[in-house]
Amino acid sequence: MRKLIISVLVLLSSQTFASSGHELQSATIDLGNKASLQRGAKYFVNYCLSCHSAKQLRYSRMAKDLEITPELVELNLMFTGEKIFDGMDISMRPQDAEKWFGVNPPDLSLIARSRGADWLYTYLKSFYIDESRPFGVNNSLFPKVGMPHVLADLQGLQRAVYKDVEIEGGGVRKEIDYLEIAEPGRMSEREYDKAMNDLVNFMTYMGEPAKMERHRIGSKVLMFILLMIGVFYLLKKEYWKDIH
Numbered sequence: 001m002r003k004l005i006i007s008v009l010v011l012l013s014s015q016t017f018a019s020s021g022h023e024l025q026s027a028t029i030d031l032g033n034k035a036s037l038q039r040g041a042k043y044f045v046n047y048c049l050s051c052h053s054a055k056q057l058r059y060s061r062m063a064k065d066l067e068i069t070p071e072l073v074e075l076n077l078m079f080t081g082e083k084i085f086d087g088m089d090i091s092m093r094p095q096d097a098e099k100w101f102g103v104n105p106p107d108l109s110l111i112a113r114s115r116g117a118d119w120l121y122t123y124l125k126s127f128y129i130d131e132s133r134p135f136g137v138n139n140s141l142f143p144k145v146g147m148p149h150v151l152a153d154l155q156g157l158q159r160a161v162y163k164d165v166e167i168e169g170g171g172v173r174k175e176i177d178y179l180e181i182a183e184p185g186r187m188s189e190r191e192y193d194k195a196m197n198d199l200v201n202f203m204t205y206m207g208e209p210a211k212m213e214r215h216r217i218g219s220k221v222l223m224f225i226l227l228m229i230g231v232f233y234l235l236k237k238e239y240w241k242d243i244h
């Protein structure tokens with residue numbers, strides 16, 4: 001029995017290893033950092049919202065949470081024709097998207113929950129030149145991805161550097177060792193990392209406005225309870241005053 005359990009455990013762990021063979025880099029998530037969230041929102045609207053929607057996030061909600069005035073949101077973060085109470089939608093029709101990309105760019109409202117912040121951060125840094133792909137780029141974390149490298153003007157283009165990995169039973173196989181900048185973009189590597197961190201911070205926020213609201217309500221409830229305890233205490237003192 002013990003042997004069976006051990007072999008199941010070994011199997012499980014080797015499988016998780018195989019499915020996450022790519023090392024993830026960690027993003028710093030801080031939903032209290034409003035400046036970072038605001039910068040992230042700007043990147044999201046300018047670079048992602050043309051193809052991906054985030055329907056669960058209303059502009060009005062974002063304005064409130066990120067402490068941006070509705071006027072500034074309308075001016076800087078919204079395209080013509082949208083209303084402040086609308087969710088973040090796109091005008092591209094699904095059938096056109098399929099035609100252009102072969103797949104439909106998914107709604108990203110909850111992507112940080114399903115993929116995790118570190119996965120997103122690594123994904124946005126893992127595009128590299130691959131002429132065999134329709135858009136000339138591939139992604140080492142998401143091989144054969146149907147998304148072009150839309151941030152190439154910021155990051156530049158990376159090339160893959162390969163290493164030989166010995167295959168069991170003889171022979172070698174080429175595997176990506178690391179990615180390096182082949183053509184620089186407008187940002188240095190550090191600036192790009194910071195920008196992607198802001199973007200992922202914002203995408204994490206996108207999946208959690210409800211949570212932020214809960215926090216806010218939570219502290220109000222707590223204040224209320226404390227206040228009531230105080231009131232009851234005074235009342236009790238008042239009632240029992242004459243009995244003692």
Ligand code: HEC
Pocket residue numbers: 043044047048049050051052101103104105106108111115120123144145146147148150151
């Ligand atoms: C030109 C259109 C386009 C733009 C702009 C774009 N994407 Fe994509 N994206 C796609 C397509 C198409 C896919 C589907 C890829 C696939 O499944 O092969 C995709 C997939 C993704 C995925 C993977 C989803 C999953 O888990 O399957 C993530 C994450 C993502 N995009 C994030 C972003 C972010 C962040 C931006 C902005 C920086 C962005 N995308 C901008 C077209 C786009």
